[in-house]
Amino acid sequence: MPVVAVIGDGQLARMMQTAAIELGQSLRVLAGAEDSSAAQVAADVVLGDYTNIDDLHRAIEGADVMTFDHEHVPTEHLHQLIAEGVNVQPGPDALVNAQDKLVMRKRLRELGAPVPPFAAIESVEDAEGFFDAVNGQVCLKARRGGYDGKGVWFPDTKEDLAQLVGELLEAGTSLMAEKKVALSRELSAMVARTPSGETKAWPVVESVQENGVCAQAIAPAPSLSAELQESTRGLAQRIATELGVTGVLAVELFETRDDNGQPEIFVNELAMRPHNTGHWTQDGCVTSQFEQHLRAVLDYPLGSTETLAEVTVMGNVLGADVDPGMPMATRMAEVWRKYPEAKIHLYGKGHRPGRKIGHVNMVGSDVEATREAALASAYFLVHAEWPAEG
Amino acid sequence: MPVVAVIGDGQLARMMQTAAIELGQSLRVLAGAEDSSAAQVAADVVLGDYTNIDDLHRAIEGADVMTFDHEHVPTEHLHQLIAEGVNVQPGPDALVNAQDKLVMRKRLRELGAPVPPFAAIESVEDAEGFFDAVNGQVCLKARRGGYDGKGVWFPDTKEDLAQLVGELLEAGTSLMAEKKVALSRELSAMVARTPSGETKAWPVVESVQENGVCAQAIAPAPSLSAELQESTRGLAQRIATELGVTGVLAVELFETRDDNGQPEIFVNELAMRPHNTGHWTQDGCVTSQFEQHLRAVLDYPLGSTETLAEVTVMGNVLGADVDPGMPMATRMAEVWRKYPEAKIHLYGKGHRPGRKIGHVNMVGSDVEATREAALASAYFLVHAEWPAEG
Numbered sequence: 101m102p103v104v105a106v107i108g109d110g111q112l113a114r115m116m117q118t119a120a121i122e123l124g125q126s127l128r129v130l131a132g133a134e135d136s137s138a139a140q141v142a143a144d145v146v147l148g149d150y151t152n153i154d155d156l157h158r159a160i161e162g163a164d165v166m167t168f169d170h171e172h173v174p175t176e177h178l179h180q181l182i183a184e185g186v187n188v189q190p191g192p193d194a195l196v197n198a199q200d201k202l203v204m205r206k207r208l209r210e211l212g213a214p215v216p217p218f219a220a221i222e223s224v225e226d227a228e229g230f231f232d233a234v235n236g237q238v239c240l241k242a243r244r245g246g247y248d249g250k251g252v253w254f255p256d257t258k259e260d261l262a263q264l265v266g267e268l269l270e271a272g273t274s275l276m277a278e279k280k281v282a283l284s285r286e287l288s289a290m291v292a293r294t295p296s297g298e299t300k301a302w303p304v305v306e307s308v309q310e311n312g313v314c315a316q317a318i319a320p321a322p323s324l325s326a327e328l329q330e331s332t333r334g335l336a337q338r339i340a341t342e343l344g345v346t347g348v349l350a351v352e353l354f355e356t357r358d359d360n361g362q363p364e365i366f367v368n369e370l371a372m373r374p375h376n377t378g379h380w381t382q383d384g385c386v387t388s389q390f391e392q393h394l395r396a397v398l399d400y401p402l403g404s405t406e407t408l409a410e411v412t413v414m415g416n417v418l419g420a421d422v423d424p425g426m427p428m429a430t431r432m433a434e435v436w437r438k439y440p441e442a443k444i445h446l447y448g449k450g451h452r453p454g455r456k457i458g459h460v461n462m463v464g465s466d467v468e469a470t471r472e473a474a475l476a477s478a479y480f481l482v483h484a485e486w487p488a489e490g
Numbered sequence: 491m492p493v494v495a496v497i498g499d500g501q502l503a504r505m506m507q508t509a510a511i512e513l514g515q516s517l518r519v520l521a522g523a524e525d526s527s528a529a530q531v532a533a534d535v536v537l538g539d540y541t542n543i544d545d546l547h548r549a550i551e552g553a554d555v556m557t558f559d560h561e562h563v564p565t566e567h568l569h570q571l572i573a574e575g576v577n578v579q580p581g582p583d584a585l586v587n588a589q590d591k592l593v594m595r596k597r598l599r600e601l602g603a604p605v606p607p608f609a610a611i612e613s614v615e616d617a618e619g620f621f622d623a624v625n626g627q628v629c630l631k632a633r634r635g636g637y638d639g640k641g642v643w644f645p646d647t648k649e650d651l652a653q654l655v656g657e658l659l660e661a662g663t664s665l666m667a668e669k670k671v672a673l674s675r676e677l678s679a680m681v682a683r684t685p686s687g688e689t690k691a692w693p694v695v696e697s698v699q700e701n702g703v704c705a706q707a708i709a710p711a712p713s714l715s716a717e718l719q720e721s722t723r724g725l726a727q728r729i730a731t732e733l734g735v736t737g738v739l740a741v742e743l744f745e746t747r748d749d750n751g752q753p754e755i756f757v758n759e760l761a762m763r764p765h766n767t768g769h770w771t772q773d774g775c776v777t778s779q780f781e782q783h784l785r786a787v788l789d790y791p792l793g794s795t796e797t798l799a800e801v802t803v804m805g806n807v808l809g810a811d812v813d814p815g816m817p818m819a820t821r822m823a824e825v826w827r828k829y830p831e832a833k834i835h836l837y838g839k840g841h842r843p844g845r846k847i848g849h850v851n852m853v854g855s856d857v858e859a860t861r862e863a864a865l866a867s868a869y870f871l872v873h874a875e876w877p878a879e880g
Binding site for chain 2: 101102114115116118122123124125126139140141142143145161300332382383386387395398399401402403404406408409428429432433435436437441443444445446447448458463
């Protein structure tokens with residue numbers, strides 16, 4: 101059986117391991133620490149640093165394919181590995197679009213994909229000019245390295261923007277800016293693609309962020325017209341194909357209203373790996389994003405993306421400000437006493453405020469009831485009490 | 491988080507590990523070999539022999555509960571461990587009913603559960619007397635150690651029976667006999683029970699054996715009246731409760747026709763662990779038998795046993811007489827090319843004729859179409875060709 105080497109030791113690698121086990125495969129994990137989320141649950145762990153080429157060499161030895169649970173491996177290392185004959189999926193030419201927001205937006209604009217107006221920001225003057233061009237509706241972003249709301253700023257005045265840009269450029273941060281979108285909600289379109297070119301898309305979901313972090317996902321996205329569902333799935337498949345993505349691609353989207361009050365879609369970010377907004381597939385779909393990612397990078401035919409329930413809701417378990425004294429096992433028992441159908445997924449991570457330590461999936465037939473149950477369960481798992489009514 | 495120590499290194503322990511990972515838990519595996527099915531995929535493996543009390547001590551060190559993927563740990567060791575304060579689930583007093591077929595049948599008869607006429611066979615005379623009592627319809631069984639059709643004999647004549655019994659008793663095999671049942675089909679009723687006494691049953695399934703080995707399971711059992719579904723589920727729950735089973739219990743059943751031609755049920759065997767006829771729950775149920783087993787032995791509230799599809803069929807992947815040259819990865823790709831929805835589960839085991847090396851689950855809405863797809867997929871995975879039509 102083929103060996104997949106995963107670079108990264110977080111919950112995404114951990115959940116790839118559960119999928120790998122059932123496929124009869126062996127996952128190699130390049131982990132920074134023995135007690136990291138993925139290293140805890142894998143038999144074949146290489147300890148090392150993903151920015152070190154020697155460690156990457158050790159991780160790939162005897163493996164059939166290298167893939168990732170994050171986008172932070174240096175591009176030059178990936179090019180070197182490919183030159184040495186290593187099978188890297190997704191490859192660096194696709195991956196750069198998930199690493200550099202400016203590169204991605206330029207590429208998507210070339211493809212005719214809907215993106216907000218944007219500009220490279222290489223000087224305070226660039227920033228001021230863009231501020232005027234979009235009537236002060238500026239979202240400033242670090243081109244690389246941001247995630248979960250980090251590396252994104254919304255300065256209110258031209259002066260604030262100028263000062264911020266001056267400081268960030270001084271510190272060596274590459275920047276871009278885009279027009280702030282008056283979003284009505286966020287959506288996510290996920291798709292998988294194989295090196296042979298097969299693509300398969302899951303239903304588009306609605307995602308809800310809190311403090312820049314994904315807090316919930318509702319699948320399929322409620323009140324999204326069948327037409328927009330289809331066109332958005334098609335858009336994700338086209339992006340995957342045009343960018344040469346392999347494995348799972350998440351296209352994070354903004355839904356806005358056009359001048360006629362009709363729903364309109366803009367691409368926000370890309371991620372080339374399993375994604376938080378796809379966790380619902382573990383319990384709500386025939387094929388989970390983790391199995392699909394493995395199938396895709398191994399160039400197997402992709403699995404069915406049919407849903408198993410009318411609605412599936414995922415609620416993230418995000419560390420509370422204060423660790424409740426109650427042991428986690430007791431909290432799980434309380435959740436299951438109230439909701440025997442709650443699918444609890446935990447990452448083997450210690451408590452820290454705001455940290456993603458798990459998620460709860462719930463399948464059902466009624467959106468509101470299912471959402472309430474999933475979110476209440478996720479809430480209890482960190483607060484050891486039920487949320488206030490309403 | 492609690493640590494579960496599993497005694498046994500086969501596919502059942504392997505699939506408990508996938509469930510454990512998602513629950514954020516750590517599975518300790520007592521394995522006979524590093525490359526065994528479960529040891530391949532677990533980070534915390536103790537190598538040792540489950541008949542050796544010292545090895546059992548090493549396996550349980552620092553763990554919260556001990557459970558099993560087979561029933562072969564010596565009863566005296568279990569009693570000793572309990573006396574030392576170890577939390578053993580299921581305990582030896584329940585487990586003996588899955589270890590000794592005579593003890594089980596006596597106990598079930600006491601409970602009023604339907605069992606065929608049976609007798610202890612401690613001499614050739616016992617056997618001859620029983621032969622006459624059941625008009626020659628004799629099924630002879632080893633009281634302990636049999637599985638997958640091993641340890642079961644159907645002698646045709648009184649002379650054959652007498653000779654067989656003489657030889658087996660001489661060899662030290664404890665025996666019992668029961669009346670051979672004119673079965674119309676086999677069913678399986680699975681249930682989980684916690685130490686606190688909660689029970690939850692899955693729908694009763696039909697299982698099909700080939701050469702004494704489970705080859706397929708169809709859930710729920712087709713053409714089983716709602717009344718018989720309910721009463722059989724109730725029977726399994728009552729057996730679990732009366733015998734003090736904890737974890738998952740499989741009640742293997744014979745369906746026959748009574749004198750009026752109406753369906754009638756007899757208990758055949760008990761297994762106190764996840765069971766081959768429950769593999770379908772991994773893809774067809776809200777809660778799989780592996781998650782439920784962990785929840786049960788840890789005394790968590792049990793999960794929903796609602797189905798996710800109208801029908802789920804499991805086909806076992808049983809080693810063919812000849813290993814086809816095609817690599818397994820290529821076989822998987824071929825299966826998925828035809829059936830993108832096939833859920834392939836492999837156990838990391840090498841090929842051997844008749845050996846259980848995996849299974850395929852398929853969900854659907856039509857029994858025959860779903861069964862055909864599941865069985866064809868399982869067949870291809872060992873033969874590298876599709877079964878002949880019809």
